[in-house]
Amino acid sequence: MEGMDTTTILEILAVMVGILVVSQMAVLWFVLRIRRKTMTPDELLRDSRIKTENTIQRAIQQANKILVSAELKGIQLLSHEKVDSNELANQFQTHLQTIEKALEDQLEHSANYAESTYTGFARTAEKMINDHIAKNQKIVEDKSQEMIENTERLFTMLSQYVEAAIRSELEKELAKSKEEIAVYRQERMKVIDERIVDILEDVLRVTLQKKLSLADQSDLMYKALEEAKRGSAFSATTQKANG
Structure with a gap:
C-alpha cells in the first residue's frame, strides 16, 4: 500500500463506492420485487420511497466513511514520502510560471480578438450608419418630390374647380340677366x-x-x-x- 500514489488509492475507493451503491440498489430492487406481489399500489409506492431514501442515506454515509479513510491514507502516504522542500518549491514555482505564461497568452489572444472584433464592428456600424443616412436622405428627397407634385396637382385641381365654379356662376348670372x-x-x-x-x-x-x-x-x-x-x-x- 505504501508504494501506491494518492490517485490510485482514490480510483480504488471510487470503484468500491460504485460497487457498494450498485449492490445496495440491487438488494432494494430484489426486496421490492418480492413485496410487490402482496402490496397495494399505494403501499408499494410508499414503501419504495422509504426504501430508496434509506438506501441513499446509507450509501452516502458509507461513501463519507470511505472518503475520510482515503484522506487519512493519503496524509499517511505523504508523511512517509521523503520529498525535498526546495525541490517542491521549485516545482511549484515552475508550475506557477507555466500557468502565468498560459494566462498571458490567453489574455493577449483575447485582447487581439476583441480588438479585431471591435474594429470590424466599428467599420460595419459606420457603413450601416452611412447607408442608413443615405437611405433616409433618399426617402426624404423622394417624399419631398412627391409632396411637391401632390401640391402642384392639388393646386391645379383647385384652380380648375374654382374656374369651373366661377364659369358656372357667371353663366347662371348671365342667363338670369338675359x-x-x-x-x-x-x-x-x-x-x-x-x-x-x-x-x-x-x-x-x-x-x-x-x-x-x-x-x-x-x-x-x-x-x-x-x-x-x-x-x-x-x-x-x-x-x-x-x-
Whole structure:
C-alpha cells in the first residue's frame, strides 16, 4: 500500500463506492420485487420511497466513511514520502510560471480578438450608419418630390374647380340677366304699346273735335309720337317698367 500514489488509492475507493451503491440498489430492487406481489399500489409506492431514501442515506454515509479513510491514507502516504522542500518549491514555482505564461497568452489572444472584433464592428456600424443616412436622405428627397407634385396637382385641381365654379356662376348670372332683360323688354314694349294706344286715342279725339283733314291727322299723329319719344312719354314708360 505504501508504494501506491494518492490517485490510485482514490480510483480504488471510487470503484468500491460504485460497487457498494450498485449492490445496495440491487438488494432494494430484489426486496421490492418480492413485496410487490402482496402490496397495494399505494403501499408499494410508499414503501419504495422509504426504501430508496434509506438506501441513499446509507450509501452516502458509507461513501463519507470511505472518503475520510482515503484522506487519512493519503496524509499517511505523504508523511512517509521523503520529498525535498526546495525541490517542491521549485516545482511549484515552475508550475506557477507555466500557468502565468498560459494566462498571458490567453489574455493577449483575447485582447487581439476583441480588438479585431471591435474594429470590424466599428467599420460595419459606420457603413450601416452611412447607408442608413443615405437611405433616409433618399426617402426624404423622394417624399419631398412627391409632396411637391401632390401640391402642384392639388393646386391645379383647385384652380380648375374654382374656374369651373366661377364659369358656372357667371353663366347662371348671365342667363338670369338675359331673362331679366327679356322680361324688362316685354314689359317696356307692353307699356309703349299702351302709351301709343293712348296717344292715338288722344289724336283721334282731337281730330274728331277739330274735324281735321287726313293729312292734318297724319301730321298731328307724327308730331305726337315724336314728342312722346323726346319728352315725358318714354320717361313715364321707363318709370312704370322699373316700378
